[in-house]
Amino acid sequence: MKVTEYYQASVQEVMKKLDVTQYGLTDYEVRGRQKKYGYNELKEGKQKNILQVFFEQFQDFLVLILIAAAIVSIFLGDMDSSIVILVVILLNAILGTVQHARAEKSLNSLKEMAAPVSKVKRNGEIIEIPSRNVIVGDLLILKAGDSISADGRVVESHSLQINESSLTGESLAVDKVANTIVETELALALGDRKNMVYSGSFVTNGRGAVAVTSIGMNTEIGKIAKLIDNAKEKKTPLQVNLDKFGKRLAIGIIFICIVIFALDIIRGRELIDSFMFAVSLAVAAIPEALSSIVTIVLAVGTQNMAKENAIIRKLPAVESLGSVSIICTDKTGTLTQNKMKVQEVYTGEQFFSSNELEPTNPHHKKLLDFAILCNDSTILRDKTIGDPTELALVKLGRELELNEQMIRGLHPRVGEIPFDSTRKLMSTVHRMGNRNVMITKGAVDELISRISRIDSSSSSIITSKQLEQINQANAAFSNAGLRVIAITYKEVFYSKISEKDEQGLTFVGLIAMMDPPRDESAQAVADCIGAGIKPVMITGDHKITAIAIAKQLGILKSPDEAIEGKEIEKLSDRELKNKVENFSVYARVSPEHKIRIVKAWQEKGHVVAMTGDGVNDAPALKQAEIGVAMGKTGTEVAKDASAMILTDDNFLTIVKSISNGRSIYANIKNAIKFLLSGNAGAIFVVLYATLFALPAPFLPIHLLFINLLTDSLPAIAIGLEPHNKKLMKEKPRNINESLLNKKFVSQVGFEGLIIAAVTIIAFQVGLSTGDTAVATTMAFATLCLSRLLHGFNCRSEESIFKIGIFSNLAVWIAFLLGFTILNFVLINGLFEVAELTNSQYLMIYGLSLVPLVIIQVRKLFFGSVKQ
Numbered sequence: 001m002k003v004t005e006y007y008q009a010s011v012q013e014v015m016k017k018l019d020v021t022q023y024g025l026t027d028y029e030v031r032g033r034q035k036k037y038g039y040n041e042l043k044e045g046k047q048k049n050i051l052q053v054f055f056e057q058f059q060d061f062l063v064l065i066l067i068a069a070a071i072v073s074i075f076l077g078d079m080d081s082s083i084v085i086l087v088v089i090l091l092n093a094i095l096g097t098v099q100h101a102r103a104e105k106s107l108n109s110l111k112e113m114a115a116p117v118s119k120v121k122r123n124g125e126i127i128e129i130p131s132r133n134v135i136v137g138d139l140l141i142l143k144a145g146d147s148i149s150a151d152g153r154v155v156e157s158h159s160l161q162i163n164e165s166s167l168t169g170e171s172l173a174v175d176k177v178a179n180t181i182v183e184t185e186l187a188l189a190l191g192d193r194k195n196m197v198y199s200g201s202f203v204t205n206g207r208g209a210v211a212v213t214s215i216g217m218n219t220e221i222g223k224i225a226k227l228i229d230n231a232k233e234k235k236t237p238l239q240v241n242l243d244k245f246g247k248r249l250a251i252g253i254i255f256i257c258i259v260i261f262a263l264d265i266i267r268g269r270e271l272i273d274s275f276m277f278a279v280s281l282a283v284a285a286i287p288e289a290l291s292s293i294v295t296i297v298l299a300v301g302t303q304n305m306a307k308e309n310a311i312i313r314k315l316p317a318v319e320s321l322g323s324v325s326i327i328c329t330d331k332t333g334t335l336t337q338n339k340m341k342v343q344e345v346y347t348g349e350q351f352f353s354s355n356e357l358e359p360t361n362p363h364h365k366k367l368l369d370f371a372i373l374c375n376d377s378t379i380l381r382d383k384t385i386g387d388p389t390e391l392a393l394v395k396l397g398r399e400l401e402l403n404e405q406m407i408r409g410l411h412p413r414v415g416e417i418p419f420d421s422t423r424k425l426m427s428t429v430h431r432m433g434n435r436n437v438m439i440t441k442g443a444v445d446e447l448i449s450r451i452s453r454i455d456s457s458s459s460s461i462i463t464s465k466q467l468e469q470i471n472q473a474n475a476a477f478s479n480a481g482l483r484v485i486a487i488t489y490k491e492v493f494y495s496k497i498s499e500k501d502e503q504g505l506t507f508v509g510l511i512a513m514m515d516p517p518r519d520e521s522a523q524a525v526a527d528c529i530g531a532g533i534k535p536v537m538i539t540g541d542h543k544i545t546a547i548a549i550a551k552q553l554g555i556l557k558s559p560d561e562a563i564e565g566k567e568i569e570k571l572s573d574r575e576l577k578n579k580v581e582n583f584s585v586y587a588r589v590s591p592e593h594k595i596r597i598v599k600a601w602q603e604k605g606h607v608v609a610m611t612g613d614g615v616n617d618a619p620a621l622k623q624a625e626i627g628v629a630m631g632k633t634g635t636e637v638a639k640d641a642s643a644m645i646l647t648d649d650n651f652l653t654i655v656k657s658i659s660n661g662r663s664i665y666a667n668i669k670n671a672i673k674f675l676l677s678g679n680a681g682a683i684f685v686v687l688y689a690t691l692f693a694l695p696a697p698f699l700p701i702h703l704l705f706i707n708l709l710t711d712s713l714p715a716i717a718i719g720l721e722p723h724n725k726k727l728m729k730e731k732p733r734n735i736n737e738s739l740l741n742k743k744f745v746s747q748v749g750f751e752g753l754i755i756a757a758v759t760i761i762a763f764q765v766g767l768s769t770g771d772t773a774v775a776t777t778m779a780f781a782t783l784c785l786s787r788l789l790h791g792f793n794c795r796s797e798e799s800i801f802k803i804g805i806f807s808n809l810a811v812w813i814a815f816l817l818g819f820t821i822l823n824f825v826l827i828n829g830l831f832e833v834a835e836l837t838n839s840q841y842l843m844i845y846g847l848s849l850v851p852l853v854i855i856q857v858r859k860l861f862f863g864s865v866k867q
């Protein structure tokens, strides 16, 4: 069937053509189709294979020069050292490849965790599957907030509205219907296909079902998305900065190497030797690993975060997490358990607790029936399906032996306006005998002005006193932290209702339910405040309910700190910005307010994390530095707009992620400090020898060997440093502050100088024996060992005695590995090292310990130097 035929055919014809029934495809059919159609994905950038990654390791210009010099040197007869140089370069490349592959693997598994899902009907049951497994002929089941993952023909629509802006640029949602459209040529040319939906768009309202007609690259977006083919992973801001810094540093180092090379030549050293030395120094001193260290630490860090229920979708978010100073969080389900339970009921005359309700009392029965009818939730074989607010009503019914499926069978639904958190209302129309009854349930403050009658014994016209009593009951429930739902109804003469019909309603009762705070929320709020982060509650719930819960959790002290959406509307953006810091609770807020609140905080210089779950939350999630979507209850659209997904919807997880973010940033900083200070040490020693016209303190192979052993492995080990709780006692990091600030650079310089000083002493002691080979061996061994030991210094700004000497085993492994290989080289006289006496060994060990001792003593007795 051609695409045009799908929207010109009837639902029955389409289903027949696609060979699918209302029960959806069977597993057997799916397997057959999967072979025929492949997977539903837009081709992504081709993954590099391992060989490509391996060859990329040689793409460094300096490494290539070095290889060339080594080869020339072999032809000139200097076989041994040149071959060793080539082997060391090869080992370095293998190490780089392994690290890259591991980082790639963990980042890919992260991507998979955050992959979109779709609901489809198969074998007669609605199931959730990864969107890439959707196949032609599948029945996609859609509701507000769902992303549409394939093109298809609408076969069922209940006020279904779709936002197609990603295809058409038009941000207004369009209505979608199931009936056959006899399109005019003009309407078609304008893309006006009211019974088709397209991959890449999303549902803003209503619900429906769609028979999938095309997937993957055959969808409309697939046809124009060929560009996505080459989509490259973007680097994080820190990586971009480090790349820039690395380039500048490289130029400086190359300059120094050229000067050293020139001086060597002037002093009559062999050209090829001087050249090899200068290039080796450049290779060893230029920290090529900076940006890849960031990737590896981020990859490991995000894996750990995923284990703690936070899936990072955008890597730069990890860096910003440490700077978050405001968390705007939803109440329901995030701070609370989202396990609603009905506590009390108000019937317009009397208050009842939930266990006092009597299904034999006609008024109670009406209230219960209506609460169950205007409701999409159900309990199927002990499995609860649907929204917790509605489930609470279904559960109440079940406790009183009212089965929702039976009641719904007796009064079938013939029309509806689905719940929408902006309207805070929901209406459904039911057949009751030969009448059509519209039931409207929702927030009391939205409904009160629409109520004109009351279901009571005395009169049916509601009095102002009765309205006042309803308001008072609502306030009393809210004060106790309960969520209140009002139930109303009206007779209508048709089934197709619109918002205009939600007027002139008859009041039946109020149902108040409790959603207790999560046990861990109060502590998480306290931790947040201790870490200089302000938690702010944003809720669709009533102000009084919100205040009650916020007070319990320590988010708010006085009711003045709460504001309602209505009041926000009266404020201009400027006024909101000026007042925003006075509020910790925003109640009766709609998604449109959320974006204004985020912006106001940002304008006050804050870095904002914002939670969201609904389709309309997407703009606010994008606006916040860290958009946090709910994994359990969140819509696909919210997830797609977020930087991070919480798989447990829990506020505590946000706080943990911030702590992780701070820790990852600190680890990256420490790893970089390790690399830079060690490299600075090597440069200082060579400069010293050149200035004082001494022989070269290292052979080229020594420099490369140090590069291999003391660069990336210990740096990565430092990057694995476990959480330091102290980080959550500090203020958030200023997002604009560069990692390479003055203090950091001076610390790198200072530590580099100490390493250089002990190496120079070792070198001079060696020279005093009159044997240059002994001197270079001692300098090489001291530099190598002191750098390895310096790894312990760089673990934290605190002394290792405070953070625990053995709390990071990776650093120990990197150290012991390096130490063993170094001794193996020394004892076996590899790499042209001279034979050393015992006292020379002792001297090397002793001197190498000096930087560790000095820096640890300083940290222990003079406190950590804050960067």
Ligand code: ATP
Pocket: 330, 331, 332, 333, 387, 389, 390, 419, 420, 421, 422, 424, 425, 426, 441, 442, 443, 444, 483, 484, 485, 538, 539, 540, 541, 542
């Ligand atoms: P939070 O923002 O804290 O997570 P929420 O998103 O759950 O709260 P909404 O779901 O927007 O808030 O609910 C706002 C109000 O709408 C509630 O106080 C309640 O009165 C009403 N309400 C909630 N769910 C329903 C529903 N299914 N049907 C009718 N009214 C509802």
